[in-house]
Amino acid sequence: HRILTLGITGFDSPILNSSIPEARQSLSVIPELLLIIQPDSKILDDVKQIAAKAKEYCDSNPNFNTFNRVVFITEYLNPLSQKLNLFQKEERIPAVERNRPLKATAATLFDENAFDVNGFVASNEYRYSDEKAILGEKLFYDKSLSKDGNRSCASCHNPEKAFTDGLKTNVSLKGRNLNRNTPTLTYASFQNAQFWDMRQLDLEKQSVDVIQNEDEMHGSLAAIHSKVSSDREYIQLFQKAYPKSGKTEAWQIQNAISSYVRSLNSFDSRFDSYMRGNKNSINAEEIQGMNLFMGKAKCATCHFTPLFNGTVPPNFAKTEHEVVGTPEDASGKRLSEDRGRYIFNQLPQLKGAFKTPTLRNVAVTAPYMHNGAFATLEEVVEFYDLGGGTGLGLSVENQTLPTDKLNLTAAEKKALVAFMKTLTDKRYN
Known part of the structure; x- marks a missing residue:
C-alpha cells in the first residue's frame, strides 16, 4: 500500500x-x-x-x-x-485490528468495502448502524433543529449537489455572506478532523457545532432533545437505533446525524469500476489524467489515493492540512485574509492552513477552495500549475505547497480535469 x-x-x-x-x-x-x-x-x-x-x-x-x-x-x-x-x-x-478507516482484511485499496466508516468514531457506542442512519436522515432534513424552524442540515448540504450548496460561501440566517465554502459531506467520515480549519475532531462535534452556531442554525441541543423525546415517531426510531438505552439521550442526536453522514460513501464511480477490472469505464484521456494526478502534477502527494483527501496512507490515521496560498478571488491579486487553523491554534506555520478535502465528487461540488475562490476545475488546475499563491506573486511565507511551476501542457491540464470527473459517484452523474 x-x-x-x-x-x-x-x-x-x-x-x-x-x-x-x-x-x-x-x-x-x-x-x-x-x-x-x-x-x-x-x-x-x-x-x-x-x-x-x-x-x-x-x-x-x-x-x-x-x-x-x-x-x-x-x-x-x-x-x-x-x-x-x-x-x-x-x-x-x-489480521491486526486497529481503529482506523482501512480494514485490515481488505485485499486491495480499491475493494468496494475496503474502508470502515467506524475508523474515526470516538468509542464503540458511536459505531455506525443502518438504524442510526435512518434516524439521522430524518433529523438531517428536520427544519425544527434550527431556532426559527426554517433551516435544516439539508438546506446547506443539498443531496442533489453531493451535499454542498453550490454557493461561493455559505449564507447566514440573516442573509449575510459567511467566510467559508460549504464542503461536501460525502466521504467526510474518512477524515479525523472536520471543518476547513479542522477545529472539531469528529462528526459528532461537527454536527452540534453547526446546530448551535448563531449564523448557521442557532439551535439548541437541549430544545431538540426535548422535542424528539415527546415525538412518537422519533421515539420509535430512537428505540430501534439505540435498543439498549432506556431513554433518548442528547448524544444520540449527534451520533444519529453523524451516522447518516457516514452512510454517504458509495465508492461506485467510474474510477472505482476501472480499478476493479472494468477496462471500459475510463477512456485514454482519463487514464492519462490519472497518471498525471499521481505523477507529474503531484496531486496525489496531498490528495491521497484512493480516498483523494488528506488522510495519510498507508495507515490512514491522520488528516493533513496544507498552506497553498489561496487568493481572495479568481483574479489572484490578493491573498485570502482567512487565517484558517491559525484562528484556533496560533502557531505561525498554521497561518492560512486548511484541511485537504476529498476530491471525490469534485466535479459536482463547485465552487472550490475554502472561500469558493475558483468557479471551475480548470481554474484550480491553473492555480496549482503556477505554484499556488507564491506562483501568483503573492507573499506566502509558510506555503507548504511547492512553489515551482508544474509546467503542464494544455492537453495535460485537460486530461487532469477529465480524470477528476471520473471520481463522481453514480448518484450524481
Missing part, C-alpha cells in the same frame, strides 16, 4: 523524482521476507513472480513523469496485494 499511495507518487522523494527505482527496491524485499515465514508455498511462488515482473516494469520505465501508474497498479500492485491477502487467509494469520 505504501508503494502505491506514497512511493510512486513522489511523496517520499519530491525533489529527486527517484520514486520508481525506490519502488523497485521495495518490491525486491517482499518475497524474501515472506519466504522466511513460509518457504514452501504456491501462493508465495505467485507473489515472487508478480514482484519480479513489477521490478522489470520499473526497470523498463524509470522516468517519473512518463511512468504508467495505471498499468503498474492494475497489472502488478493490485494482483500482488490480492495474493498476499490470500496467503494470509490460507495460513490463518490473524
Whole structure:
C-alpha cells in the first residue's frame, strides 16, 4: 500500500523524482521476507513472480513523469496485494485490528468495502448502524433543529449537489455572506478532523457545532432533545437505533446525524469500476489524467489515493492540512485574509492552513477552495500549475505547497480535469 499511495507518487522523494527505482527496491524485499515465514508455498511462488515482473516494469520505465501508474497498479500492485491477502487467509494469520478507516482484511485499496466508516468514531457506542442512519436522515432534513424552524442540515448540504450548496460561501440566517465554502459531506467520515480549519475532531462535534452556531442554525441541543423525546415517531426510531438505552439521550442526536453522514460513501464511480477490472469505464484521456494526478502534477502527494483527501496512507490515521496560498478571488491579486487553523491554534506555520478535502465528487461540488475562490476545475488546475499563491506573486511565507511551476501542457491540464470527473459517484452523474 505504501508503494502505491506514497512511493510512486513522489511523496517520499519530491525533489529527486527517484520514486520508481525506490519502488523497485521495495518490491525486491517482499518475497524474501515472506519466504522466511513460509518457504514452501504456491501462493508465495505467485507473489515472487508478480514482484519480479513489477521490478522489470520499473526497470523498463524509470522516468517519473512518463511512468504508467495505471498499468503498474492494475497489472502488478493490485494482483500482488490480492495474493498476499490470500496467503494470509490460507495460513490463518490473524489480521491486526486497529481503529482506523482501512480494514485490515481488505485485499486491495480499491475493494468496494475496503474502508470502515467506524475508523474515526470516538468509542464503540458511536459505531455506525443502518438504524442510526435512518434516524439521522430524518433529523438531517428536520427544519425544527434550527431556532426559527426554517433551516435544516439539508438546506446547506443539498443531496442533489453531493451535499454542498453550490454557493461561493455559505449564507447566514440573516442573509449575510459567511467566510467559508460549504464542503461536501460525502466521504467526510474518512477524515479525523472536520471543518476547513479542522477545529472539531469528529462528526459528532461537527454536527452540534453547526446546530448551535448563531449564523448557521442557532439551535439548541437541549430544545431538540426535548422535542424528539415527546415525538412518537422519533421515539420509535430512537428505540430501534439505540435498543439498549432506556431513554433518548442528547448524544444520540449527534451520533444519529453523524451516522447518516457516514452512510454517504458509495465508492461506485467510474474510477472505482476501472480499478476493479472494468477496462471500459475510463477512456485514454482519463487514464492519462490519472497518471498525471499521481505523477507529474503531484496531486496525489496531498490528495491521497484512493480516498483523494488528506488522510495519510498507508495507515490512514491522520488528516493533513496544507498552506497553498489561496487568493481572495479568481483574479489572484490578493491573498485570502482567512487565517484558517491559525484562528484556533496560533502557531505561525498554521497561518492560512486548511484541511485537504476529498476530491471525490469534485466535479459536482463547485465552487472550490475554502472561500469558493475558483468557479471551475480548470481554474484550480491553473492555480496549482503556477505554484499556488507564491506562483501568483503573492507573499506566502509558510506555503507548504511547492512553489515551482508544474509546467503542464494544455492537453495535460485537460486530461487532469477529465480524470477528476471520473471520481463522481453514480448518484450524481
